[in-house]
Amino acid sequence: MAASEESLRKALAEKLSAVEAQGNAVRALKAAKVSKPEIDAAIEALNNLKLEKSSIEKQLQAAVSGGDGDGALSREAFRQAAVNTLERRLFYIPSFKIYRGVAGLYDYGPPGCAVKSNVLAFWRQHFVLEENMLEVDCPCVTPEVVLKASGHVDKFTDLMVKDEKTGTCYRADHLLKDFCNEKLQKDLTISAEKAAELKHVLATLDDLSAEDLGAKIKEYGITAPDTKNPLSDPYPFNLMFQTSIGPSGLSPGYMRPETAQGIFVNFKDLYYYNGNKLPFAAAQIGQAFRNEISPRQGLLRVREFTLAEIEHFVDPEDKSHPKYSEVADLEFLMFPREEQMSGQSAKKIRLGDAVSKGIVNNETLGYFIGRVYLFLARLGIDKDRLRFRQHLANEMAHYAADCWDAEIECSYGWIECVGIADRSAYDLRAHSEKSGVPLVAAEKFSEPREVEKLVIAPVKKELGLAFKGNQKNVVEALEAMNEKEALEMKAALESKGEVEFYVCTLGKNVPIKKNMVSISKEKKKEHQRVFTPSVIEPSFGIGRIIYCLFEHSFYTRPSKAGDEQLNVFRFPPLVAPIKCTVFPLVQNQQYEDVAKVISKSLTAAGISHKIDITGTSIGKRYARTDELGVPFAITVDSTTDVTIRERDCKLQVRVGVEEAASVVKSVTDGHRTWEDVWEKFPHHTSGPADD
16 A cells, blocks of 8 residues: 555544544533633634544545545546547447447447557557568357367356346456445545555455455445345356357357457468468457446446457477567566565566566567557557556466566556466467367477487276266376476376376366376487477457547646636547648638648648638637647648647647648658657747637
């Protein structure tokens, strides 16, 4: 917990005790019928204590809600102002609005579509082009067998609770999260110790099992939000939308919950396309679908959304990266699992140090963490509100080597927007086993090598007699042992004749006897090494990134007259929905003709723009486009030269008509900055009509 918040909670507790004690003293004096001046003095002391208590409460409220205590917008008020502007200006709106909408579904309007298109275009440039990735586009409808192999049919679940009387469903972790946040933000009387406990629950929320989650819900007396009825114990709910392929209904399928499986099942062909060489990466942008239990928080938790995913295939014995040195010196907020478990905060760590100390598992994973950081920073995400959080042990799948989430802070708290995981070789192995098609790579040796191979040969007959229907699970677990585990088992079987062996798919230990498995080492000559590649997967939730970008870009400033607050989005030119507007200063045919000439030049240069020849005052036109996040405005006030205004500083330069488009293009393309333009061209001082 932040030191200031902790000290304020302690100070408030002390002040509450002092107010209570002074109140008791006043009542005692009145009962004793002491003199009026003495009672008045005691009442004045009580009132002073109450004022001090009120002052501490205000400071504490500001500390927990994100305000500064001097009229800053609270998180909720800020969010409401931003969302109202976004919906009014048609960045996005609820889908099927005239039919009262459907929770978790949204439509992007024209400016929202433009921002999304710009984000995806930069994603392709930053990752696909820069890294020479192979881009694919696979169907949204996926046969059941594919998602059975990947584990989604059995395990793609969230924990749900039901209102025991009405049957309304809620996500269990959301109820606990909301309870903790509300207590921390609105109940200022809780002790510093209780606040620290609630913050620890929030930090380890993803680490809680169904039993732990149910126990916390009972301990805190959490009930159904709408009815206050008791809740059921948490139980898993599969998040996939089910469908059937073809009219017979005999071929079950699902709407894909992620785009990655399309890449995994195409690995063999992609490997061949890449000249049978590793490493290589495949990428895909597409829609994914999740039947969320209780969608909320606007674009952050929806039922249909855009994912951009990368699967980087690499030799499991060599996870170095040739371009790692380019990102090794980056320093940004990282939140390793040790810091989370001990209640500390994220801290700035040099990426190279994190990799060398083993905090980040390997160079390739580190490289992608660095590239994701650069991508988000270039988009306009505030670097101080961006952190990389390592998954806790219970969050990670048993096969994963290491996982990190890029989390962005917005008015809803820290939101996971990008997941970067070393998924080991799990996915390719799972699809190889289910399909019978080997999804492997090979390293050819220049000279044949004599190698000692570990041979694990389960005796299926003996295992079948002992384990019957569970024989397959035990065989798979034995064959999946690494060399260390297998040799330890061999030694134990030779000395004891029997050993306890944990089978993860059964979730228990089983007894393995000497006659059930043969473990040996054999020498062989090999011309190549055949292996299943590991995969490093960065997965981007595009809608979440865009929403956080909206919040990080939004601010208000007073109008020139000071009588109203004007909304502004400070989008970088890279992602702004419209790069430039063109305004004739007044309605004048000559000015309008010049505006049309500039418009043609901007179109030829590929600059998205809007021309406005209405008679509205120039100040109002500026305000309208500032609210859309348009970075530059060209104002035509003569037939030979024009002014270019920058949105955030509101400064203007004067340039020739024929130069206007090229100046705007050079800045929007990143070849020069506004500061460069300001130094090069004559300055224009706006008159009263301009702003």
